[in-house]
Amino acid sequence: MTHSIKLTTGNTFPTTEATLLDGSFINLGQAHSGADWQMIVVYRGKHCPLCVRYLNLLEQYKTALMDIGVSVSAVSADSKQQLEDTMEKLTITYPIAYGLTEQQMKQLGLYISAPRSEQETDHNFAEPGLFIINEVGELQAVNISNTPFLRPELDVVVRGISFVRSQSDYPIRGTVAY
Structure with missing residues (x-):
């Protein structure tokens, strides 16, 4: 049995950098585009059609998220070439990075899988994760899955974040560590 780290909500989100296609680096936990909260979507990679569909769907919610002050970024362990190939299937305008180690x-507590074959991919990859980081850099919400078909519905996520942001006294949930 292997031991894994579990991030605790309410704690500072770890500095996590990845590379954009233009060669610049992005701090995944840092909001951008005028927002003060950040949503990070970790996807499995080029080999996953469910990921491509989810990333394209996320684009449809980008404006609603920005309206409530939440910027969006995505990342995978894919190589630059694999991300370039994936971009041919994506219609997104938010930052997407590659090279997650x-x-x-x-460090993010993600499930990690080995490829089933070289046709799938050539490296271990992260299973899906979704992280919401608030204006002070704390992990507000987290969803980690071990399989691509268990992901939060984006309309529910947007409504939930909107509710939390509208309540001045709504606490971060799940902060009791064990």
Whole structure:
């Protein structure tokens, strides 16, 4: 049995950098585009059609998220070439990064899978994760899955964040560590 790290909501989100296609770096936990909260979507990679569909669907919610002060970024462990190939299937305008390392995956508490074959991919990859970081850099909400078909519905996520942001005294949930 392996031991994995579990991030605790309410704690500072770890600095996690990844590379954009233009070669610049992005701090995944840092809001951008005028927002003060950040949503990070970790996807499995080029080999996952469910990921491509989810990333394209996320684009449809980008404006609603920005309206409530939440910027969006996505990342995978894919190589630059794999991300370039994936971009041919994506119609997105939010930042998407590549090169998430296995150490970073572990630091974020993500499930990690080995490829089933070389046709799938050539490296271990993260299973889906979704992180919401608030204006002070704390992990507000987290959803981690071990399989691509268990992901939060984006309309529910947007409504939930909107509710939390409208309540001045709504606490971060799940902060009792064990």
